[in-house]
Amino acid sequence: MNKVEMFCLLCAQPLRIVPNWKTLFIRHFPPCLCEKCFSKFELSSTTTALYQYNDAMKKYLHQYKFLQDVALAKVFRQQIHTQFKCEAATIIPIPMHPIKQKERTFSHTEELLKAANIPYTQLLEKTTVETQSSKNREQRLKSASLFRLNPVAQVEHKDYLLFDDIQTTGTTMRHAKQVLLEAGARNVRTFTLING
Structure with missing residues (x-):
């Protein structure tokens, strides 16, 4: 599968998202924050x-x-x-x-x-x-x-x-x-x- 480039909504760093079976077959939203930003919550x-x-x-x-x-x-x-x-x-x-x-x-x-x-x-x-x-x-x-x-x-x-x-x-x-x-x-x- 192809990588889709998106950006963290808080720090604007690129997010590398590889679509997988979870995003295709079950309700699993792609991440919109980088791990560094999300770890602060x-x-x-x-x-x-x-x-x-x-x-x-x-x-x-x-x-x-x-x-x-x-x-x-x-x-x-x-x-x-x-x-x-x-x-x-x-x-x-x-x-x-x-x-x-x-x-x-x-x-x-x-x-x-x-x-x-x-x-x-x-x-x-x-x-x-x-x-x-x-x-x-x-x-x-x-x-x-x-x-x-x-x-x-x-x-x-x-x-x-x-x-x-x-x-x-x-x-x-x-x-x-x-x-x-x-x-x-x-x-x-x-x-x-x-x-x-």
């Missing part, structure tokens, strides 16, 4: 996140979310796909406020799931343009409700899984979970790419 010790927040992750999030580099949604696609490919619960990404999404041009949580080819349903709406990252711990814990049910959403008595990019105090997930449970969800679990 630290696996999470929790069962509710894939990675720990560290300097490499801080730089990644800044480039992905705030510099609007949507191509970086592919960085963790294999890990997200592996985590969710057999998930029985309906996956709900944490939404952005429409004004924030217009500014950023994409929903970072939805793009992570799309890149990993994971189906999801959006049942929630964000009620405030304030971000949790702009608040300290005490302010986050005292926040008014951050979400409401989408007016056309039908919450069934079944299992749901909330997905977000990062969790620090858990306020975002707690608010979203409460809305779903009050609307009739049987069970709501949470999972994040990064544990802050």
Whole structure:
């Protein structure tokens, strides 16, 4: 098979990729980071996140979310796909406020799931343009409700899984979970790419 030349999305070093049976017959995404860049990410010790927040992750999030580099949604696609490919619960990404999404041009949580080819349903709406990252711990814990049910959403008595990019105090997930449970969800679990 021929080699395909691609470049690391973080350091731009060439990646030499040789297609193999995994990439042809099973859902195995080609790498988009070099081994050196990928090795800087630290696996999470929790069962509710894939990675720990560290300097490499801080730089990644800044480039992905705030510099609007949507191509970086592919960085963790294999890990997200592996985590969710057999998930029985309906996956709900944490939404952005429409004004924030217009500014950023994409929903970072939805793009992570799309890149990993994971189906999801959006049942929630964000009620405030304030971000949790702009608040300290005490302010986050005292926040008014951050979400409401989408007016056309039908919450069934079944299992749901909330997905977000990062969790620090858990306020975002707690608010979203409460809305779903009050609307009739049987069970709501949470999972994040990064544990802050």
